[in-house]
Amino acid sequence: MRELQKVDAMSREAPLIAWPSRDGSRVPFDVFTRADVFAREQEAIFRGPVWNYVALEAELPQAGDFKTSFVGDTPVVVSRAEDGSLHAFVNRCAHRGATVQRQASGNTRQHRCVYHQWCYNTRGELTGVPYRRGVPGMAGYAADFDVKDHGLRKLRIASHKGVIFATFNAGTADLETYLDEPLLAAIDRLFSRPVKVLGHMRQRVRGNWKLYAENTRDPYHAALLHGFHATFGTYRTNQKRTGGSDRARAHTTGSTFGDDWRTAPHSGDVGQDKIVASYSLADPSLMEGRPDFNDGVTVQITSIFPCLVVQQIMNTLATRHIRPKAADDFELYWTYFGYVDDDEQMTATRLKQANLVGPAGLISMEDSEAIELIQRAIVRDGQENAFLEFGGLNTDLDKDRQGEASVRAFWRYYARMMELSSTGVGT
Amino acid sequence: MNDAASPAYQAIQALEYRYARLLDDDRLEEWPDLFVERGIYKVIPRENCQRQPQLAILFCDSRAMMMDRVRSLREANVYNLHYPRHVVSNIEVLSATGSVFEVAACYTVYQTDLEGQTRLFSVGQYRDVITGDGSTLRFREKIAICDTFNIPNLLAIPL
Numbered sequence: 345m346r347e348l349q350k351v352d353a354m355s356r357e358a359p360l361i362a363w364p365s366r367d368g369s370r371v372p373f374d375v376f377t378r379a380d381v382f383a384r385e386q387e388a389i390f391r392g393p394v395w396n397y398v399a400l401e402a403e404l405p406q407a408g409d410f411k412t413s414f415v416g417d418t419p420v421v422v423s424r425a426e427d428g429s430l431h432a433f434v435n436r437c438a439h440r441g442a443t444v445q446r447q448a449s450g451n452t453r454q455h456r457c458v459y460h461q462w463c464y465n466t467r468g469e470l471t472g473v474p475y476r477r478g479v480p481g482m483a484g485y486a487a488d489f490d491v492k493d494h495g496l497r498k499l500r501i502a503s504h505k506g507v508i509f510a511t512f513n514a515g516t517a518d519l520e521t522y523l524d525e526p527l528l529a530a531i532d533r534l535f536s537r538p539v540k541v542l543g544h545m546r547q548r549v550r551g552n553w554k555l556y557a558e559n560t561r562d563p564y565h566a567a568l569l570h571g572f573h574a575t576f577g578t579y580r581t582n583q584k585r586t587g588g589s590d591r592a593r594a595h596t597t598g599s600t601f602g603d604d605w606r607t608a609p610h611s612g613d614v615g616q617d618k619i620v621a622s623y624s625l626a627d628p629s630l631m632e633g634r635p636d637f638n639d640g641v642t643v644q645i646t647s648i649f650p651c652l653v654v655q656q657i658m659n660t661l662a663t664r665h666i667r668p669k670a671a672d673d674f675e676l677y678w679t680y681f682g683y684v685d686d687d688e689q690m691t692a693t694r695l696k697q698a699n700l701v702g703p704a705g706l707i708s709m710e711d712s713e714a715i716e717l718i719q720r721a722i723v724r725d726g727q728e729n730a731f732l733e734f735g736g737l738n739t740d741l742d743k744d745r746q747g748e749a750s751v752r753a754f755w756r757y758y759a760r761m762m763e764l765s766s767t768g769v770g771t
Numbered sequence: 772m773n774d775a776a777s778p779a780y781q782a783i784q785a786l787e788y789r790y791a792r793l794l795d796d797d798r799l800e801e802w803p804d805l806f807v808e809r810g811i812y813k814v815i816p817r818e819n820c821q822r823q824p825q826l827a828i829l830f831c832d833s834r835a836m837m838m839d840r841v842r843s844l845r846e847a848n849v850y851n852l853h854y855p856r857h858v859v860s861n862i863e864v865l866s867a868t869g870s871v872f873e874v875a876a877c878y879t880v881y882q883t884d885l886e887g888q889t890r891l892f893s894v895g896q897y898r899d900v901i902t903g904d905g906s907t908l909r910f911r912e913k914i915a916i917c918d919t920f921n922i923p924n925l926l927a928i929p930l
Contacts (some may be wrong), residue, residue, distance in 0.1 A: 447819065543819035543826025546921040571847035576839075626842075627835035675921065680826055696830055699840075703922035704814065704829040706840070710849040712925050 360384055360725070363764035368752035369733050375519040375728035376552035376719065381762075382671040389650050389761050390416025390668075393516040394525070395502065395509035397652035397665055398422050398432060402506060402539045403449065407464055411449040414464055414667045415510055416651075420499065421445050421455065422508060425466040430503060432464040433468030433511040435498035444496065455496075458651065461718060471564055486634035497562030505535035507654075507663070508735035523648065524725070530597040531645040533637065535653060538684040542694060545678040545702040551715035553651070554758070559711050560647045560664075561750035563594050564734050569714055572700075576624050579632050585746070593753040594649035602642035633693045636683075636751070647750075649757060657707070659690070660697045672719050676712070772864045783874055783901055784862055786908045791857035797856055799844060802929065803837035807902065811912045812833055817895065829926060834844055840929075847915030850927035853882040855890075857930075858895055859897070871911070874899040878915065880930055893919040 360381060364370040375381050390396060398413040399422045410423040414433055417653035419435040421444070425743045437444050437457040444457045444464065454471065455464045458533025463472045465728040469490040499510040509519055520528060533752045549556070559565070565587070566575065585619075625631065636659060646654040653664040661682065669676040732755070735747020759766070774780055786805065805810065810897050814829040833836045844850070861877040875898055882892040900912040914930040 358885065438893070440841055469887035541822075542824075543816070543822055545816060545826070545828050548921045549925050550924065569849065572843055572848070575843065625835075625839050627833050628837055629833075629834065630839070691824065693822060695826060698826060698828070699830050702828050704926035706843050707850070709925045709927060713849055713851050716851070755879075 346396075359765060360762070361764060363759050364729055366756075368755035368759070369731070369736055371729055371732065371755055372729050375724040375758075376555060377671055377726060378724055379671055382668070384762060385668070386418070388417045388763065389758075390418070391512040392677075392761055393511070393513045394650055394761075395511050395519050395648075397507065397514060397648065398510045399501055399661065400506055400539065400541065400681065401430070401508060401615055402541050402681060403679070406429070406451060408451045408453055409449070410445065410455070410466070411454060412445055412447070413665070415499065415512065417668055417670075419443065420510065421468070421496075422501075423455075423466045423468070424511070426453075430501050430508060431467045431506075432499040432501045434499070435465075436496070437462055437495055438470060438494040439473075450469045453486040453670050462494075464496055468498055470496075470611075482501065505531055506539065507531060507535060524592070525593065526588035527590055527595045527597055527646060527648060530588075530644065531643070531654060533639075534656060539661075539681040540684050542680040542691070542698075543638055544623065545680070545698075547676040547678075547703040547712055548671060549674055549676060549712045549715055551674065551712070551719040552671055553666050553674040555715040555718055556666050556674065556711070557647065557650065557754060558751050559715065560653045561754050562748060563598060563746050563750075564748055565714070569710045570707055571710075580626070587750075589750070589753065591759060593759045596646060596750040596753070597644065597646040598750075599641045600643040601640045630696060631658070633697060634690065636661075649754070655702055658697055659693050660701055661694070661700070668698060679685065682714045685731040774868055777862065779867070779872070779884075780862075782906070783872060784865060784910050786901060786910070787862055787874075787876055788914075790910075791859050793858055795855055798873070799841045799928070800838075803834045806834050806837065806910045806913070808834050811914075812837060812910070812929065813913075814915045814917060814926065816917050818920050820916060823871075828922070829929065831890075832923045844927055848927060851882075851884070851924055853884050854860060855892070855928045856881040856883065869883050870904055871904060872899075872901045872908075874901055878930060891919075892923055893917055894925075895919065895930070 361372055361374050361652040364372060383680050396415045398420060399411045400413065401627050403411050404422065404424045407424055407426045407428060410421055413420050420432050421435045423431045425431055435443055435445050439457065439460055439462045442457050442459045445455045449636050451520055461474045462470060474485050475482050499512055501508065501510045504523065516522065584601040585598060587596060591595050642658055651666040655662045655664060662678050662680045665677040667677055669675060680698060682691055732748045734754050735749055775790045790805055812831045813827040815825050815827045819826045827928040828917045831840060858879040859876050863875045864872055865875055866873040875896060877896050879888050883889040895915055898914045899910055902906050903909050914926060
């Protein structure tokens, strides 16, 4: 028994995995497959000093509105209280641990656990329990039982321009500091006007969540894996790209400019400029739209560590919430939105262009398949590494936006969060 | 209206079965021809049905757009290699106005990978508007509403 305890203590002190490179250019396959790595991520990352995307305010416009969501794999409820304030709490009864709110979304004044009818308000505070003072045949709770001690576990919550984030960690910097420029500018750009939710899409991918986080930071694969634009000549880009990252290099945003949109007259009445469609599509109406912005950007992908991607692809606007379920399993939860002042035609355009992305997306359906192809092949040889040197080991993210620099930056940040000390090469 | 022996019902059933067979036999190029020129095909996650308008994950509002999707699947897209199997059942004619039929049916789609392993990929219902004379019916509208709105991996071959 004592020997077993000794072994247990040793394994706690030993590094979880050997991290082979300081520069993020080598990533051991173990991080995608091991349950102990996944478990530590839940503590060190998702419950660490990060802001986790949970919902859009447009999904909870009224007092009493709620939506169930996730922080890592922990189920949470996001709720708007009677005074309009936002709250997030773990969706697990303080009594016996049952799921309290079973609906995906709705409006309610109280969240009631079905098991023993413990009842919580819109802030997750316990308001009542049955037979508290007892009834004949049941003793009830002791006199010192205080409902204040038995609320649902609360998270800190913050919203920037209607994008709601939550954190378990008391030490997380304020949201604006965490997001940092130019990520704030990227979010401000899309959420400058009141938005309305158009609907959701979900994919369940048999792969590790970090493979998707990598994918959205990797411009290298875009033209190689995704064949739609090349086949139909629809992506008339002038190859001008810009991007940015926060000081900690946790997040990244990248914009691509299209000729058609860029040369459109820059007047105040953006939205009047019809994009000319002369592609080899039999029905080019798919690619017809009106620019939402005056800046000529046709595609902007913003990845916020750890679990949010914000997308503009032509007129499709969406958040993508990466919801890890297990080392080899995540859900991708898409929330499509438009603007409250969209006319009917613009809404129709957004609904049609939703064909381009999502689980059946013409330009992007390959991503989840690529991830599953990796997950299937790395069942063994966990100490072998992914190789990330495209673009050289240039770590200046502001100079290298085409290569794997943003992916390496992601891994450096990840290794720091996970306290994985480097044992090998790299700077 | 739902008399299985009636010629109209049999023609509707034959169209539904042909739809399934073309997809399962990888005759995707023939699939758009089951629709009228301005036919509509949508795949809508069940959770989006409470909203108006309903966000679809796959949306074609012309036969040409369906042909584009087939060409994209053939030439551009990379997706999971598999054999699909569409099972159509519970075909029910909800209304008949002249030669326009409103039809509901259940679908089940299995996928079998290249190692012969089968999984249930999607289950849901079709809400169809079928038009034409008795012998050549076509879909004016086919809406696949997915109960399985959490799509396993991706959706390539139409439901």
